[in-house]
Amino acid sequence: MLFNPFLDMKKSYFLIFSLLITTYFYGQTSDTSELDKNSSFAKVQEIENFKMYPNPVINGVIRINTLNNAQKSIQIFDILGKKVFSKLIISEELNISKLNSGVYILKVFENGKTATRKLVIKSLPSESFSNLNKTLC
Numbered sequence: 001m002l003f004n005p006f007l008d009m010k011k012s013y014f015l016i017f018s019l020l021i022t023t024y025f026y027g028q029t030s031d032t033s034e035l036d037k038n039s040s041f042a043k044v045q046e047i048e049n050f051k052m053y054p055n056p057v058i059n060g061v062i063r064i065n066t067l068n069n070a071q072k073s074i075q076i077f078d079i080l081g082k083k084v085f086s087k088l089i090i091s092e093e094l095n096i097s098k099l100n101s102g103v104y105i106l107k108v109f110e111n112g113k114t115a116t117r118k119l120v121i122k123s124l125p126s127e128s129f130s131n132l133n134k135t136l137c
Contacts, residue, residue, distance in 0.1 A: 047108060047115040056120035060097025064089075066110055073109040076119065078102070096121065 049067040064072065074094060076085035085099060101123040108115045 045113045047110050047113045050115040052117060056122045058122050062094050062096055063092045064094060065092055070110050075107040077105040
């Protein structure tokens with residue numbers, strides 16, 4: 001049997017096309033309400049009365065308040081999705097001064113519930129601190 005690259009390419013294109021068509025039509029339904037009722041995805045419950053401040057963070061400390069104020073697991077991700085910070089806290093205050101300025105995603109887990117928010121960390125130039133001290137004195 002001779003190797004024919006044209007026939008192998010036709011077979012490859014046919015398989016790719018078949019896979020795309022199957023993937024597109026698999027699970028399609030005309031009634032979306034039935035899909036919502038029978039959804040196998042677990043609904044994520046939001047933490048009640050979740051508050052975080054200040055945002056943007058300037059002094060390296062953020063406060064996180066919830067209705068229960070129970071123990072919380074904190075995870076912070078950079079914009080590429082890499083986990084850059086993780087901590088378990090009991091108090092409201094979280095020290096994030098070791099993180100560079102930038103935009104992050106903050107995930108908080110408390111009693112099986114989750115809250116996800118955008119977190120902005122800004123750093124003041126060192127001269128701003130000296131000017132601030134001069135005006136306060």
